[in-house]
Amino acid sequence: MSVQRRLNAGFLALLVLFALLLIQFAAGARLRAQHDRAADRADRAEIANDQVLQRMTDAETGVRGFQLTGEPAFLEPYERGWTAALAALTELGRHVGDEDTRRLLDREREAVHAWLDGYAAPIVAAGVPDADTTRAVRGKGLFDELRLANAAVADAVAQEYRRVQAAGDSSRTSLDVVATVLVIAIIVIGVSVARTGRRQLLVPLAQLGMTIRRLAGGDRSARAEPVGAAELRTVVEALNDLAEQTETLLAAEQARAARAGLRQAVAAEMQEMTDPVATGRRIAELVAVAVGAATVHSRITVTGRGEVHSCWPDGAAEPPGEPVTEMLARTPRQPLIRPDGGIWLAIGGDADCGPGYLHAHRPGAPVWTEAEQRLLAGVVRDIERALRQVSLQDKQARLITELRILDQRKDVFIQTVTHELRTPLTSILGYTEMITDEGGGELTTVQQRALNAILRNAHRLHDTIGDLVLLDRPDRDTAASSEALDLAALADLVRGDLANAAAAKNLTVTFDTAEAWVRGDRTQLQRALRKLVENAIKFTPDGGRVDCRLSGDTHSVAIAVTDTGIGIPAEDVPGLFTPFHRAGNAMDQAVQGPGLGLAIVRDIVRDHGGTIAVQSVVGRGSTFTVTLPACPAPVEPRSPAHV
Numbered sequence: 121m122s123v124q125r126r127l128n129a130g131f132l133a134l135l136v137l138f139a140l141l142l143i144q145f146a147a148g149a150r151l152r153a154q155h156d157r158a159a160d161r162a163d164r165a166e167i168a169n170d171q172v173l174q175r176m177t178d179a180e181t182g183v184r185g186f187q188l189t190g191e192p193a194f195l196e197p198y199e200r201g202w203t204a205a206l207a208a209l210t211e212l213g214r215h216v217g218d219e220d221t222r223r224l225l226d227r228e229r230e231a232v233h234a235w236l237d238g239y240a241a242p243i244v245a246a247g248v249p250d251a252d253t254t255r256a257v258r259g260k261g262l263f264d265e266l267r268l269a270n271a272a273v274a275d276a277v278a279q280e281y282r283r284v285q286a287a288g289d290s291s292r293t294s295l296d297v298v299a300t301v302l303v304i305a306i307i308v309i310g311v312s313v314a315r316t317g318r319r320q321l322l323v324p325l326a327q328l329g330m331t332i333r334r335l336a337g338g339d340r341s342a343r344a345e346p347v348g349a350a351e352l353r354t355v356v357e358a359l360n361d362l363a364e365q366t367e368t369l370l371a372a373e374q375a376r377a378a379r380a381g382l383r384q385a386v387a388a389e390m391q392e393m394t395d396p397v398a399t400g401r402r403i404a405e406l407v408a409v410a411v412g413a414a415t416v417h418s419r420i421t422v423t424g425r426g427e428v429h430s431c432w433p434d435g436a437a438e439p440p441g442e443p444v445t446e447m448l449a450r451t452p453r454q455p456l457i458r459p460d461g462g463i464w465l466a467i468g469g470d471a472d473c474g475p476g477y478l479h480a481h482r483p484g485a486p487v488w489t490e491a492e493q494r495l496l497a498g499v500v501r502d503i504e505r506a507l508r509q510v511s512l513q514d515k516q517a518r519l520i521t522e523l524r525i526l527d528q529r530k531d532v533f534i535q536t537v538t539h540e541l542r543t544p545l546t547s548i549l550g551y552t553e554m555i556t557d558e559g560g561g562e563l564t565t566v567q568q569r570a571l572n573a574i575l576r577n578a579h580r581l582h583d584t585i586g587d588l589v590l591l592d593r594p595d596r597d598t599a600a601s602s603e604a605l606d607l608a609a610l611a612d613l614v615r616g617d618l619a620n621a622a623a624a625k626n627l628t629v630t631f632d633t634a635e636a637w638v639r640g641d642r643t644q645l646q647r648a649l650r651k652l653v654e655n656a657i658k659f660t661p662d663g664g665r666v667d668c669r670l671s672g673d674t675h676s677v678a679i680a681v682t683d684t685g686i687g688i689p690a691e692d693v694p695g696l697f698t699p700f701h702r703a704g705n706a707m708d709q710a711v712q713g714p715g716l717g718l719a720i721v722r723d724i725v726r727d728h729g730g731t732i733a734v735q736s737v738v739g740r741g742s743t744f745t746v747t748l749p750a751c752p753a754p755v756e757p758r759s760p761a762h763v
Contacts, residue, residue: 130313134306141302148295155288161215162281168212169228169277173270175205176232180263183240187256195244202236212273221276228269235262328356340367382410386499390506396422400430407499408432411492413480415439420467420503421474423511439479455493463488465500473507548578604754605642607649607670607677608633614650615668618657625662629653633670636677639751640728648724651717652681652744659685660741672750679746687738696734697722721746 179201185194209229216222239259327344334342343360346353385406393399404416415436419429431438439462456464461483467476478500552574555563563571611633622629638645656666664684671678688696692703699719721744725732729749736742 130309130316133309134313137302137306137309141299141306144295144298144302148292148299151288151291151295155284155291158284159281159288161217162277162284165212165215165221165277166274166281168208168215169270169273171208172205172212172228172232173267175201175208176235176263176266177201179205179240180235180259183243183259187243198240198244202232202240205232216277218276218280221273221280224269224273224276228266228273231262231266231269235259235266238262324356328359331359335363335366340370382406382495382499387502387506390503393422393506393510396420396425396428397430400428401432401434403499403503404430404432407478407480407496410495411480411482413482415481417479418467418477420476420507422507423514427474427476439481455488455496457488461486463493463496465496467500468504468507472511473504478503548574552578602639602641604637604639604751605645606753607636607638607645607679607748610642610646610649611668611670611679613646614653617650618653621654621657622666625657625660625664627657627660627663628665629657629668630666631668631670633668635753636670636672637751637753638677638728638748640748644724645728648721648746649679651721652679652746655717655744656681656683656685656742659683661685664741675750677748677750679748680743681745682741682743684741687740688734688736688742689738693734693736697732 179198182194182196182198182201185191186198209225209232213222213225216225239255239262243255331342331344340363343363344356346356386403389399389402389406400418400420404418407413408416415432417429417431417436417439419427421427458464460481462479462481465478467473467478469475478496480496552571556568556571611631615629615631618629653666653668660666660683666684667680667682669680669682671680688703696703697718699716722732725746725748731747733745733747734742735745
């Protein structure tokens with residue numbers, strides 16, 4: 121018989137024995153439950169029988185006390201006693217199952233009624249003590265018969281309990297014997313199965329496990345000896361076959377892992393490229409190890425360094441010829457494989473990455489697999505990407521330098537222009553105002569109009585120069601003159617300054633302001649608010665409307681300037697706060713201005729920790745909203761008279 125059949129037979133026998141043992145346990149539990157129920161009935165019967173005697177004794181004591189004293193209070197224990205005694209008799213009847221015990225119980229019940237009917241009831245019914253000694257003697261006799269009947273029932277109940285106890289002990293003994301036999305049989309069969317399993321399975325399995333641990337520890341030559349059962353020998357042979365296949369696969373996997381990590385290593389080397397020659401040599405070595413090449417050569421063009429040649433190992437002979445032109449002409453960039461076992465791949469070849477190559481050679485002219493070709497192509501792409509990144513960084517650095525130079529030239533230009541313009545402009549303004557003031561009535565109307573035009577444009581040029589100077593100071597310190605300001609008061613000043621300009625265009629200008637306090641520079645904030653309102657007046661046609669609304673809470677203050685002017689095209693809104701930027705419709709309608717006002721407003725608002733936003737519809741008007749951090753209103757110092 122085979123090991124499998126022997127083990128199956130043994131396990132089947134164990135299963136049957138376990139089933140019998142479970143059945144025995146179930147039967148024992150059922151017998152114990154029956155015994156417990158019988159014992160419980162006996163206990164309850166014994167308790168009920170004791171209750172009968174106790175309650176009848178209470179009733180007898182109550183009747184005797186009433187007979188001797190005539191006190192009705194003695195009748196209360198009597199009533200409770202005989203009622204409880206009858207209830208106990210009923211309870212006793214429910215727990216008595218033996219016929220002999222039931223006959224004794226009936227005799228006890230008759231004795232109870234005999235005493236009640238023949239002795240107690242007449243005395244209680246008469247309601248007066250009875251001096252007849254004969255009745256008392258007869259009552260004592262009846263109660264003695266009750267005691268004897270109660271004792272007989274108690275003995276019967278005790279005997280029934282002992283019978284139940286003896287039957288339970290006998291059943292438990294039988295069940296224990298059966299359980300012992302079953303346990304011994306289970307142990308014997310289990311030991312037999314264990315010995316068979318150990319000899320035929322465990323010992324060979326231990327050897328098999330040792331072989332597996334050796335394989336897991338890196339000993340690929342470990343093999344297991346085919347011993348034991350036929351089934352186990354089949355497993356051992358399969359394990360040995362698997363070990364051989366695993367050894368082959370691991371060798372191939374190591375090669376694949378080396379190739380897979382090659383691209384990551386190449387990318388890391390290119391990112392940290394400080395010395396292109398050393399980096400190129402390390403990359404050549406990585407490629408040689410990954411594909412098993414005897415020599416690797418590369419040529420790359422590094423921005424700022426020119427062509428860089430690298431090879432591995434050091435001093436390796438240059439490859440025969442460099443078919444770079446042929447490689448660059450191939451579409452797509454496919455590797456060029458030569459009969460001598462060399463493979464060529466082109467690197468770059470455009471404006472961002474100069475032409476170069478990667479060459480690997482394996483002696484014996486082995487076949488370059490598709491996987492190896494894809495690997496080397498990926499390496500080339502990584503090198504190209506890194507070289508283009510270097511070229512891009514170089515272009516960005518040059519562009520930043522050029523922008524910095526242009527910014528410096530812009531600053532010099534603005535300083536020169538403002539300085540050179542202010543001197544002649546001061547003379548123009550001074551002499552023009554002098555001629556206007558001293559000419560009086562000697563000037564003709566045309567001359568007066570010409571002088572007014574000169575003054576107006578000179579003042580406009582003066583304001584433009586001031587704006588240029590203001591924009592040319594991006595690092596101005598507004599905190600130096602910071603103070604608590606009421607924007608409503610500043611708005612009133614702006615309204616007064618621009619009243620004539622609004623009246624000249626017949627504009628309706630409203631200021632809806634309430635007290636709103638911020639912290640900042642008075643001159644700068646007034647300039648920002650003035651420029652917003654000036655813009656609104658300038659871009660609003662005659663007869664239009666300009667509204668200035670001031671609102672705020674404990675956290676922020678908002679100033680909204682709304683006009684019914686020409687509006688701003690959506691494409692011009694993003695550059696609206698850039699210096700010299702002007703909307704297309706403003707230039708089409710020849711609205712004068714250098715495009716500096718909103719840039720100045722933005723800088724002032726930003727310096728005060730605020731923001732500015734715009735909403736505009738072409739032909740319907742615009743709304744500029746400035747939001748500034750609020751501050752508490754200053755507390756006026758009280759005079760000494762109020763202290």
